[in-house]
Amino acid sequence: xSGISSVLNIAAGALQANQIEMEVVxxxxxxxxxxxxxxxxxVLESNSPISxxxxxxxxxxxxxxxxxxxxxxxTQQIQQNTSSLNEYQTEASALxxxxxxxxxxxxxxxxxxxxxxxxxWQNVANNPGGTTERSALLENxxxxxxxxxxxxxxxxxxKEDMTTxxxxxxxxxxxxxxxxxxxxxxxxxxxxxxxxxxxxxDQMNNLLQQLSSxxxxxxxxxxxxxxxxxxxxxxxxxxxNQNYEFSTQGDSIYYNNIQTDxxxxxxxxxxxxxxxxxxxxVPQYQANLDELAGTLIRQVNxxxxxxxxxxxxxxxxxxxxxxxxxxxxxTGAAGYIQLSADVQNNPDNxxxxxxxxxxxxxGNALKIAALQTDDSxxxxxxxxxxxxxxxxxxxxxxxxxxxxxxxVGDIGIATEAANDNQSFAQSTLNNLQxxxxxxxxxxxxxxxxxxxxxxxxxxxxxxxxTIADNMVQSLLQVQ
Amino acid sequence: xxxxxxxxxxxxxxxxxxxYSQLNQTQEEVSxxxxxxxxxxxxxxxxxxxxxxxxxxQIQQYQTNMNTAxxxxxxxxxxxxxxxxxxxxxxxxxxxxxxxxxxxxxQTEAESQVDDLINEAxxxxxxxxxxxxxxxxxxxxxxxxxxxxxxxxxxxxxxxDGNDFNVQIGPNETVAAGKNGQTVFMDSNLFASLIGLKxxxxxxxxxxxQQEATNLQGVTDYLNTQVSDVGIRQDQVxxxxxxxxxxxxxxxxxxxxxxxxxYNQVILEMQQDQTAYTAALETAAQISQVSLLNYL
Numbered sequence: 001x002s003g004i005s006s007v008l009n010i011a012a013g014a015l016q017a018n019q020i021e022m023e024v025v026x027x028x029x030x031x032x033x034x035x036x037x038x039x040x041x042x043v044l045e046s047n048s049p050i051s052x053x054x055x056x057x058x059x060x061x062x063x064x065x066x067x068x069x070x071x072x073x074x075t076q077q078i079q080q081n082t083s084s085l086n087e088y089q090t091e092a093s094a095l096x097x098x099x100x101x102x103x104x105x106x107x108x109x110x111x112x113x114x115x116x117x118x119x120x121w122q123n124v125a126n127n128p129g130g131t132t133e134r135s136a137l138l139e140n141x142x143x144x145x146x147x148x149x150x151x152x153x154x155x156x157x158x159k160e161d162m163t164t165x166x167x168x169x170x171x172x173x174x175x176x177x178x179x180x181x182x183x184x185x186x187x188x189x190x191x192x193x194x195x196x197x198x199x200x201x202d203q204m205n206n207l208l209q210q211l212s213s214x215x216x217x218x219x220x221x222x223x224x225x226x227x228x229x230x231x232x233x234x235x236x237x238x239x240x241n242q243n244y245e246f247s248t249q250g251d252s253i254y255y256n257n258i259q260t261d262x263x264x265x266x267x268x269x270x271x272x273x274x275x276x277x278x279x280x281x282v283p284q285y286q287a288n289l290d291e292l293a294g295t296l297i298r299q300v301n302x303x304x305x306x307x308x309x310x311x312x313x314x315x316x317x318x319x320x321x322x323x324x325x326x327x328x329x330x331t332g333a334a335g336y337i338q339l340s341a342d343v344q345n346n347p348d349n350x351x352x353x354x355x356x357x358x359x360x361x362x363g364n365a366l367k368i369a370a371l372q373t374d375d376s377x378x379x380x381x382x383x384x385x386x387x388x389x390x391x392x393x394x395x396x397x398x399x400x401x402x403x404x405x406x407x408v409g410d411i412g413i414a415t416e417a418a419n420d421n422q423s424f425a426q427s428t429l430n431n432l433q434x435x436x437x438x439x440x441x442x443x444x445x446x447x448x449x450x451x452x453x454x455x456x457x458x459x460x461x462x463x464x465x466t467i468a469d470n471m472v473q474s475l476l477q478v479q
Numbered sequence: 480x481x482x483x484x485x486x487x488x489x490x491x492x493x494x495x496x497x498x499y500s501q502l503n504q505t506q507e508e509v510s511x512x513x514x515x516x517x518x519x520x521x522x523x524x525x526x527x528x529x530x531x532x533x534x535x536x537q538i539q540q541y542q543t544n545m546n547t548a549x550x551x552x553x554x555x556x557x558x559x560x561x562x563x564x565x566x567x568x569x570x571x572x573x574x575x576x577x578x579x580x581x582x583x584x585x586q587t588e589a590e591s592q593v594d595d596l597i598n599e600a601x602x603x604x605x606x607x608x609x610x611x612x613x614x615x616x617x618x619x620x621x622x623x624x625x626x627x628x629x630x631x632x633x634x635x636x637x638x639x640d641g642n643d644f645n646v647q648i649g650p651n652e653t654v655a656a657g658k659n660g661q662t663v664f665m666d667s668n669l670f671a672s673l674i675g676l677k678x679x680x681x682x683x684x685x686x687x688x689q690q691e692a693t694n695l696q697g698v699t700d701y702l703n704t705q706v707s708d709v710g711i712r713q714d715q716v717x718x719x720x721x722x723x724x725x726x727x728x729x730x731x732x733x734x735x736x737x738x739x740x741x742y743n744q745v746i747l748e749m750q751q752d753q754t755a756y757t758a759a760l761e762t763a764a765q766i767s768q769v770s771l772l773n774y775l
Contacts, residue, residue: 448772
């Protein structure tokens with residue numbers, strides 16, 4: 001085949017190729033804002049030439065394939081950083097909630113309650129026989145114990161909230177791994193049938209991105225295009241068309257129906273953040289708050305029990321001891337601290353006297369009030385370095401006020417660090433996204449230019465058909 | 480680098496969000512007047528300011544305590560001065576009587592005067608402050624001094640104890656705001672001398688009257704040392720009070736420097752943030768107008 005009909009064929013083929021190119025461009029424009037969409041381009045190839053009369057003549061153009069502009073390395077990095085960002089975001093927001101419990105820039109805090117408590121003891125020392133001063137001490141003692149109790153409650157509530165979040169998160173993970181497994185089969189089938197799986201791989205990236213925001217994971221693409229997904233801790237989540245699910249029971253997370261808690265295997269993402277808050281951050285503050293409350297109970301009672309009430313009784317505790325273990329263990333103290341039944345509603349039973357029940361004896365009240373500034377008190381300080389690690393502790397020699405202040409400082413530093421980590425992860429992610437966009441993103445100006453180019457080619461090819469037609473007409477007019 | 484269309488919008492969006500949050504932060508500082516509104520704003524400053532506030536609260540309490548100490552001390556001072564004068568007038572009576580023989584009327588008169596002085600001394604020893612007997616040691620609810628017996632067996636008994644009332648006026652400083660009645664009155668032999676004088680007058684015993692005149696001089700001297708002792712303690716409280724006031728002023732200055740915003744600086748920062756924010760908004764409005772589409 002040669003001559004005019006060949007010209008017509010070449011032009012027709014070119015028009016077809018132009019239309020496909022146009023379709024690709026319009027698809028790019030349509031998806032300019034679609035998250036995870038990778039820019040596509042039509043790859044043109046000239047057709048094999050035909051030798052006629054020792055001439056190699058070209059036979060036009062065809063679209064060889066439609067490819068995606070993808071930077072797999074950046075895509076992986078984005079997934080990793082999405083996990084980090086979500087973990088830090090989760091931590092930062094939970095910490096700023098916790099921080100408000102310790103926010104000493106406001107009133108009604110534990111620091112205030114402690115100061116008022118010690119001042120009330122001083123006032124009793126100023127007038128040990130006075131019922132007003134004694135009643136005020138009991139009221140301030142009540143406020144102090146209630147503040148401890150409510151902080152302890154709030155911390156426990158935060159842990160429960162985290163468990164609820166984790167349970168919801170785990171369900172979403174199961175759903176996503178199910179979808180990824182299903183998509184794996186589709187991709188494998190598409191590749192086997194050698195059809196393009198571009199849109200499917202966009203979907204896959206989206207799913208992996210969502211999974212990464214929930215929990216840190218590593219994904220590896222197999223030869224058939226399917227993706228194998230594991231947690232950062234090495235638990236297999238998706239392999240081919242098979243996904244492995246988690247289940248939750250109370251605080252525990254089980255993998256593939258094996259009744260062993262795998263919480264420590266899950267890091268990164270929102271779930272990693274929730275686990276950090278629940279198993280590391282909150283327990284550490286809880287433990288230290290308990291130490292403070294426990295120390296207060298023991299120190300005040302040690303003096304109180306050697307003093308004398310107005311009626312001359314001795315051995316009376318100020319704080320309730322029914323739940324205080326004999327050993328030095330202070331676990332739960334912030335939750336159970338309360339006034340002893342002896343002093344509650346009975347101000348006369350405050351052991352203000354140092355040697356007798358005489359109404360002017362303030363010897364013991366002076367000693368107890370002096371606990372406020374006593375900086376030789378030994379208080380245990382707990383550290384939990386990461387979830388699942390056995391808490392370690394050291395004994396600090398300090399005053400109770402200083403101990404509390406350093407707790408406030410710690411939570412401030414932790415919140416500040418989480419905020420900084422969050423902004424750092426956010427800006428890293430932004431940079432990575434810009435890098436990815438520079439490869440995969442759609443630029444409308446670029447697409448429009450391409451459109452103009454295709455349009456001109458299309459017009460030129462149409463012109464070829466007209467010209468060929470004119471030539472045929474000319475031939476036909478030869479009579 | 481190739482820039483995709485969504486990148487431009489995302490960058491603008493993120494810039495606007497972060498500038499807005501920055502603006503919000505400075506606005507919060509301006510409106511609250513505080514450099515930090517939560518521990519994470521500045522943990523180190525927060526802990527410092529907590530320490531300062533605690534110390535200030537303690538100082539305030541010590542100042543309250545000092546008021547109590549001052550009430551006790553100034554009442555003691557007044558009472559002891561009166562008792563010392565009382566002892567002096569008793570001594571005067573004794574001196575007059577011992578200068579020569581007196582009429583029976585004058586004797587009876589003097590005896591009754593001394594009896595009044597005894598009652599007055601007891602009543603001064605039983606002085607109450609806000610319902611507390613201040614010379615009873617720890618036994619603040621019981622009158623410390625009581626007249627017992629009559630004639631030759633008359634005595635004044637002390638019913639308080641030997642403890643002093645201490646008030647805390649500093650972290651490691653207490654002051655004896657109330658000395659017990661044993662130290663102040665009984666050890667002075669005030670009552671014994673007065674009763675001795677009364678009996679000597681009743682017995683018309685010139686030598687004994689003279690002896691009591693000498694004794695009463697000793698009583699007055701003793702009481703005067705007690706008065707000056709109270710004065711020393713009042714000075715101690717006053718000095719501590721002035722010291723604490725000065726410390727408190729210093730601490731408040733420090734706390735202010737730490738907590739309170741420098742309005743000049745923060746308002747300038749806020750204006751800068753506002754400018755940056757407005758610029759970002761204007762850029763966003765401009766950028767959407769620039770596109771090849773406009774020229775096709």
